Amino acid sequence: MIDAHSGVPRWRQMANDLRRRIVAGELAPGADLPSEARLGQDYGVGRATVRRAIAQLRTEQLIDVVHGYGTRVREDVPRERVAVQRGSIIRSRPASPDERATWDLPEGGHVLVVMSGDQIRGTYPADRTDLTTA
Incomplete structure (x- = not known):
């Protein structure tokens, strides 16, 4: 192998x-x-x-x-579909300890941060969120 x-x-x-x-x-x-x-x-x-x-x-x-x-x-987890504004900036980053606790993410888990300009519009667990513009 x-x-x-x-x-x-x-x-x-x-x-x-x-x-x-x-x-x-x-x-x-x-x-x-x-x-x-x-x-x-x-x-x-x-x-x-x-x-x-x-x-x-x-x-x-x-x-x-x-x-x-x-x-x-890892067990399969249900995914949530979230509509974001067209032109949004989406960044992935490691989850903070508070975010890991909130969403029961493993150490090393990531979140998606949706931004419009300099404003954060939402933060979502990356392993169970699908972002769409529709």
Whole structure:
């Protein structure tokens, strides 16, 4: 699975493979991922490589890491559709501790900030919000 001569970093190859398995349903929502040690053995990589791949998938909000419980494929969450004004500026940023608590976001979760000029029109959890101009 990992091609040392591909020119693609090993952690990225590993993240790509795990992402593919999640999207294909091979790793179902709520399923536990193997331990870091087991993933390292399965992919033939070191712990640092495993951690970087896991961090990438966590940033993409495909998995949740709960210390003491392990790493799981993120459960599907209902999405909300929000209409925004045409020409709005939309920025993504890491959620603050208060925002994480309000929306029950994992550490590393992101929010979408909708702006019109210099005014903030709304802040929404990125993992469950679709923005539309219609």
